[in-house]
Amino acid sequence: MTALARPALALPLLVALQAPVLAFDLVLPSAAKPSGERVEALASHAVATGPWKAGTLPTTTAEGSLRQTAWKLAGADRGTLDLLRPLRDQITAAGFTTVFECESTGCGGFDFRYGIEILPEPEMHVDLGDFRFLAARRDGGNGPEWVTLIVSRSADTGFVQLTEIGAPVAGEDVTLSTKSDFTPDLAETGSIDPAPAALPANPVTGPVAQALSAGQAAVLEDLSFASGAADLTASDTDSLRQLANWLVANPDARVELVGHTDASGNAGANTALSLARAEAARSALLALADIDPARITARGAGPDSPRATNDTQEGRAQNRRVEAIPAPTL
Template sequence: MMAPARSMLPTGWLLWDTITIDRSEPQKRPEQVKTKAPLFRSVIGLAAAMLGASAIHAAPTLDLHFPAPSEATGSQREAMTSFRMAVGPFGADGIPTTLAEGALDQSAYRLQTADLSTLELLQPLRAQIKRAGFEVLFECETEGCGGYDFRYGTALLPEPDMHVDLGDFRYLAAKRIGPHGDEYISLVVSRSQDNGFVQVTQVGQLAQPAPRFTASTKTPLAAPADQQALSLPAKPVVSDLAGLLAQGQPQVLEDLVFPSGSADLAEGDYASLQALADWLKANPDQSVTLVGHTDNDGSLAGNIAVSKKRAASVRQALLARYDIPADQVQAEGVGYLAPRDSNLTDEGRQKNRRVEVMLTSTK
């Protein structure tokens, strides 16, 4: 069954080596525009599961062995859902997909390697998938996938859990017939300057969630599990935006949220936008420009396009939600040309992905 890509994202779990933390935090998967991709997975043993009175028996989860030390960064799961998996490159009609149904397991991993290419990351994973009886339905690399449109039409876990370099990523989708029906798996593989990144999506009875994982004897590569579960990010504080804008100082809109794989601003209330809207209404003779910024992964042209789309999405929110006149707000993007932190670390690159507002004229 083929159709333009749309998909759904389930409730959240954090995976960690062989430890699972249920965050009980519903999340939504973004509407897919037209798609693009990267991926990897560590060795996790799942116990068999039975769900509810129906006693659904799960086939074994496919465990992939990575070609470098790996750290599980995040996971999303759903007991039963429909999922459209990409099986072709982005084209005039969007991304061809096939309908997969069953339990959904979507997990992201960071690989500690600065030397392996995306092909070297993908090859051993592909071999393991084939040995497990899967038939490859589709495989592509960057522009062969559809570049920007493929990546942003593919549902991914959010940064920094899953990072995709727009100029260097690979995608693979495969299928096998299992004891309880069709089973699907897809990989998105990419990298940053210091690490490899892999997202594994499994749909079907092979992905049936189990109540617990086997105990691990390995030292976790991430922070302690209790810190991961309880140290939720603090809500950004809105500074004196009005006063600083009046002084001509650009301000970062720190609380903005963009769904995974999307350049569209997520629905919700943003204190920074409310403050900016109030200031614009109180100063109708002044105008501002929203400026999108990215990290330095990928080409300059691609990053400028992404940064401008995000700034444009914020502008549209100001116009639609707060009734700001169109001539008071402009949107531009400069890609990676104006970093506020080092691009040599994941933390720095995350800070560099932002939208700023600056005063541009006084009528």
């Protein structure tokens, strides 16, 4: 087992977390609890090898067995570098060479985060202003092996996602698809959201679906936000169901969720709040159906595009909204 190379960080008691795709153990603090996993016997995965710049994310395609695992560290009070550094040391000690490493805006911020594959909320959370990414490679006996790490945090929780892409073992039968065998101890990790429910028939009915089919923006009218808050009062609404149905019925379509605020308060805080509202709508949408998260992006417009006066309570309520806008296909 690989030991941590930087004991000066004074991490708590460590436990080994097996990584069956690649032949090394990753050690995380004992406070880390697994929150999600995706396994594929044979997959192609785009590994970011540079920052998002001028509308492009440089990538290389890695092929082989794939495993993505996410962990949460409740009560984490260390920064993203403190989260990343001991894991990076272990990856280096296992014979991997770092190909690319970046932090938040240096990665490309919003565009970079939505250009890479991340397990959905609540399994993995990425703060757009506070995350770090690393991609590393080593040459194995059956071909190149890759690992990527992305770490982030909220006010009281650290988040880690490890992606491993290992070359198939010679002679191994990888013709059958596999499903994750992730079975967390709910007594330790808390409940995991169940699989999205099946959507009803008539997938493209309703004003939201009709507007998107016509290439127009659609306001998710029944999403409700209190003034100054990003939490949805209801996460399963008719407009979100219409949007989910439309995305399922149009598998090549992409949408951008744009959050808006009223004009109350500081403009910079309102822009951050509007992004948080769009992210909340995105998380609720992904919980409704099995949709590739890369097809749904989120953006905050703040108070810049009011649709009603900000001089009345009713007008301000109308301006606190999220819109779904058709986006170009990849």
